[in-house]
Amino acid sequence: MSNSNCLEGFRCPECGSYEPFDIEVKTTVTVYDNGSGDMEHAEWDDDSQCTCVECGHMGIVGAFTSDSESKS
Incomplete structure (x- = not known):
């Protein structure tokens, strides 16, 4: 199932x-001393x-998305 x-x-x-x-993501975390x-x-892109x-x-990621299959 998709x-x-x-x-x-x-x-x-x-x-x-x-x-x-x-997935390798770029994220923002609130950090405290403890x-x-x-x-x-959190975000990611095709690269x-x-x-x-x-x-x-x-x-x-681009190789794992259905859009990339139609581009190849």
Whole structure:
């Protein structure tokens, strides 16, 4: 079943898995002297590193999105 939330359009090009993925993100965290607080914002783009947790395939996010399949 395809994704319809924050992973909409994602699919591993190697094994076909729809989730989960380890994605390198840029984030903002409120940090205190005694530790960090909640993550407030995380983002990635087509050039962010991505790994399929199911099969270990690694690449960039752009290679894991359905849009990239139609561009190739």
